[in-house]
Amino acid sequence: MAIQQVWFITAASSGFGKAIALSALRRGHAVIATARRTSSIQDLADAGAQTLAFDVTSPLSTIEEVAKQVFADHGRVDYLINAAGFILEGSIEEASPEEVYDSFNTNVFGTMNTIRAFLPHMRAQPLADNGVRGVVATFGSLGSWHGVASAGVYAMTKWCCSALAESLAPELEPFKIKATVIEPGYFRTGFLNPGTRVSTKARIAAYEDENTPTGKVRRALVNTDGNQLGDVTKGAEVIVDMLSGTGVASGKELPVRVMLGSDTEKVVLDKFADTTKILDEWREVVRSTDHPQN
Template sequence: MSSNPPVWFITAASSGFGKYIALEALSRGHKVIASARSASRIADLKGKGADVVTLDVTSPLAEIEKVAKEANDKYGYINHLVNAAGYILVGAVEETSPKEDFDTFATNVFGMLNVCKAFLPYLRATPGHRTIANFGSIGSWQGGAGYALYNGTKWACSGISEGMRAELAPLGIAVTVIEPGYFRTGFLNAGARVVSQRRLREYDETAVGKVRATLEAVDNNQPGDVVKGCKVLVDVLTMTGVAEGKEVPIRVALGSDSPPVIREKMRATEELLKEWEGITTRTDHE
């Protein structure tokens, strides 16, 4: 099997990181099984040599398991699983509806979980190097007005990925969470960015209103180059190129703006602990 090319299964491959990870892997002679809610949206990847399948990550687990079996049957093994499906829900917590809240968790968190559940039997059966890459965000680290639901889903992805890493390391599967900053993808485009149907004018002059305006201004002006980012990611996941000689890390802080956000969170958290630990730790039994 060592002489056979790696096989990738990628969700949400119609755009953004999913698409460009697929293209980068194909450029290296790897096999790619790309998925999207509509196969027509990934016809270009088929033209580049990918196998394409239809998959809505919010489908029942039994349906995702059928897709996983068919994908594994194609080549007899799967090395890399990439969970790239996700979107941002913009709106204050008071504005977003229970259905909007549920739907964003259904895609960003439960979809990721069910895809992992469906593919893990095949990853476990595959010898050699194997990875699961889940997408978090710099939003995994720092909450913000106007996108708290997105923060919640990405914190969940980060925490679940850390737990999965501990579970699967003994089985030889490396799990990582990718936490990108702002990359110039279609993520913030009007067709991809979901805005709460309810909008309260009381929030217009607050940080929520500023975030709405900022996201529109940032759209298509993000600093990160998704092609360069995906080249790094494929290197990291295959432990080649710039990642040769390194193990797959527990998280990938991708983009020039990602490490500063994490460092600021670390600094603020350390200050918080120093200020309060003399009070909050006096809670043990005598």
């Protein structure tokens, strides 16, 4: 008898978290959809998901209790999806220590604590029918590759999520657990909506100047909202395919980075070109700091 695959998804009330939940449900998988308030995910409950109040910024001990209960109820979690996150818009100078901490607490520390709490149970669960014990996914961004004026704190957190996945991948390989980071470009979700996008409380006039990179990005974020290139439903279908090794990913290994959107492709290619240019220009200086080789 086939083992039913189980998904645990944080921040399932909107965006990719919600779209992934709906895609997994359509495939007959069991989905534990979470949000800070279950009232915000009643539609997922109506679609067949188990809903759970869950805040990634809770103390680790609280998250561990949630993980313990999830495994008591379901026996396993095949896909641990860490979709919680938000963007803090503001220059580095404007961002207060408290605002920076809040960003990291949700985007990075919450992800890390959720993974910490679930991994002991995932390592102990039987292999699925596909020979994989489980998959852990973090959410990066095209911001994982490219720092941007007025979004520096967000880029910092997304780089962390990508580094976390890259480090987890070899750590979890012996246990037949895969790790990857999902790096979407701009997708048409509510992520940049005025009620969702968070701006620093401090605003410095010099950075409001539309002729500065910071001022330009601020206006661009407003203009981009609702006009993003990516289709979140299409993106979620690809994500579920790639994590489960089905559909477009049949017969392929899960890469450590799941990059989505032609805008992400451009950012990555530009990053390669810029980095290669730096190395070419400074190659002798880069090598000059080594000890002499015998």
